Amino acid sequence: MSLTIKLHISNHSNFLAQPKIHQNPTKILPKYIYQTNPLRPIVLNQTKMSSISSQSKRVIKNSLIDPDGGSLIDLVVPENERNLRVSEAESLPKIRLTKIDLEWVHVLSEGWASPLKGFMRENEYLQSLHFNSLRLADGSFVNMSLPIVLAIDDKAKDDIGSSPNVALVAPNGDLVAILRSIEIYKHNKEERIARTWGTTAPGLPYAEEVITPAGNWLIGGELEVLKEIKYNDGLDQYRISPKELRKEFDRREADAVFAFQLRNPVHNGHALLMNDTRQRLLDMGYKNPILLLHPLGGFTKADDVPLDVRMEQHSKVLEDGVLDPETTVVAIFPSPMHYAGPTEVQWHAKARINAGANFYIVGRDPAGMGHPTEKRDLYDPDHGKKVLSMAPGLEKLNILPFRVAAYDTMAKKMSFFDPSRAKDFLFISGTKMRSFARTGENPPDGFMCPGGWKVLVNYYASLQEVESKQPATVSA
């Protein structure tokens, strides 16, 4: 394996599976799936990494789409200033972050939200809430559909007093950042929820988890992150920054990058779509379109499949050859999930521009969910792609709407739906898929690669095991 590592370093292919590895994955199968995961990037030693990082600041190739605002924001304090900033942070009033606040610090620190340089000030918050976009100094717009804000309560506000700067502290007590030239303004939660979700019904996962319990103030300012955000959950290697992704796309000489956002396991319908998209791009004349398979890694609702299981499932999809590792980059998008439909899909697309994607695949009801209190979808399933295609600031991004794939009972595989023989097709919903996996029943042949399916079955089996160990509860 050390030989393979050297090979990886020499050709910089540190973000993608080498077909060599996964042709015979059993040979190197250790305890943790991620060590066998063909997607696993090789972790370079820190010195090497930082020297590459600092070089790369000056080299962003023209071949990739420009980041929003013209240059990619990087809010991590340079190594040589770190000690100074840590000392300063120790002396400042402190704000304790939640786990999800920290995810946003991560998102901001790496420039996914470029040109944003910190948590939103009121002017940015209002533009995001009302216009889903920010106006730049030159009069142009960048898209910014979700408020990226930090809430504090009355006590924290009092503690800050008149200090112009504050330190941000992770849930584990680590100092993570300084927020400078702060601005504190009112957090009208009802208005924020209504304008972001188009409903104030109780049961919106992000609102219940993040907004309702939060303080009545928002604090904006310029962020200086003391060091790169790590989660130490065995998945940090997949948390690849926009800067690193851009380097990888450049290294591969990608002339088109198409992003696929997901928070669910990949079935063969998705794969068909991604492979078909690649073919369409080749037909359009692109020589080397690269897929960014980009599972969301931040907060998700309780009944979604957890990130580690999804990453394992995705790795099997590549191992099984359903997607081609040569033309695929798998990485984690560190944002929390809002389930805010047409408003959120803009954020999903915008962030991928910053990572170098110039094509974005959008499906039916992106970032949607069932209405929390009514028996219907929260959003019109077509609104996501319509809103996305008209959104200010996303003009330079090519939106690729989904073609509907379904299980073709004649061909015994996932195919694009053909209305002329509608009766041959079987639609397998997420709920249906979950119920298959939960009961251990197999889905139709060709629905998902066997390796990927097994990951899901094991996950649901482990859930049931946990559940069966819980004391029985009797509902009133």
Added chain:
Amino acid sequence: MSLTIKLHISNHSNFLAQPKIHQNPTKILPKYIYQTNPLRPIVLNQTKMSSISSQSKRVIKNSLIDPDGGSLIDLVVPENERNLRVSEAESLPKIRLTKIDLEWVHVLSEGWASPLKGFMRENEYLQSLHFNSLRLADGSFVNMSLPIVLAIDDKAKDDIGSSPNVALVAPNGDLVAILRSIEIYKHNKEERIARTWGTTAPGLPYAEEVITPAGNWLIGGELEVLKEIKYNDGLDQYRISPKELRKEFDRREADAVFAFQLRNPVHNGHALLMNDTRQRLLDMGYKNPILLLHPLGGFTKADDVPLDVRMEQHSKVLEDGVLDPETTVVAIFPSPMHYAGPTEVQWHAKARINAGANFYIVGRDPAGMGHPTEKRDLYDPDHGKKVLSMAPGLEKLNILPFRVAAYDTMAKKMSFFDPSRAKDFLFISGTKMRSFARTGENPPDGFMCPGGWKVLVNYYASLQEVESKQPATVSA
């Protein structure tokens, strides 16, 4: 009086009081206040009017701000095509309008919502809801913060069937318009309310009056209005179209037009502000700034002062010389009121661009109201002017934020608030003013001109008279 009329026609000053008339208003005081109202325009005979209209299509002076989209929309069918269109309308499926739908037909027909050519299609509706703006073919944006939509119910949708065009029928049964190349799409009322008001709390006047009782479908298309919308309430003469207003501003050789939106009586604080604005514009080098005093004339909530009383009150303000008729144009803005704060103030400003205004005065909490279920303002009082100053599509409009005026107990008049002698100032809220008028108590000297105040006192007295005639109700 006939001499005076001729004089008006000859110098086209048909929108404004002649000081000559109101210097001695008692001489010509008839039954209806509007006949003595010095703001009353002279009604030209129809032939004359139409010949002026058709000429003016080609002449819009460069001195005035361009309408949104470059040219002012006029959806009224030309006289010589009217009979043909009426016959066609008679043969089409019919949609019965509400009173407020008809107000929107009026708004659209005269181009207040330029470049909109009819009730919004879904693409326009979604852009309005999510971005408060519409993208034009050239990539530029115009502001469009309120959905201007027509709702129909299931039965109306069934009745339309596959007809590409429908006829719109006024509440009184008159055919008013044809809607062409229609598009019917879902009316998600909850989402519309949440995104427009930032709340879904029960008790929003427009939502309760218009949206909640409306059908589950919206119908968009191009509008052809069979003839100018008239209300026959004695106030039609003040309903001056953007085209006519532009002509009047041109006639007066206005080099700046500053609009003041209001739905309340004018007190001397407002007058101070408007007069001060004019002075500021003169100081800026403008030679002839004209004030567009522009009361909203469509739907308002039950406890607002009704339009006819407000118009009478405004006329007294000019009669009493508080505002200068020579530099003031008073007209009715035909839009219904949403009470949607920062979202609505954009509409109020945008519509005035179309009428030729290049300056817009914005106050504290524009289009705001108390939260319907909580003891607080629905909107942050500063958000209106902040949102307005950043709104896409309003770049060409100069936003003039209010200075706060209050009653100066030393000077015994309304003055700009001076924090250095705060204790000398008395803030008289709308509620306080109403309670004065209701009880017949006089406000402090100099708060409002005596003539204007008397109008309010009489109105509230008449209300109490009506109330006292109602049978007493006992609350449970």
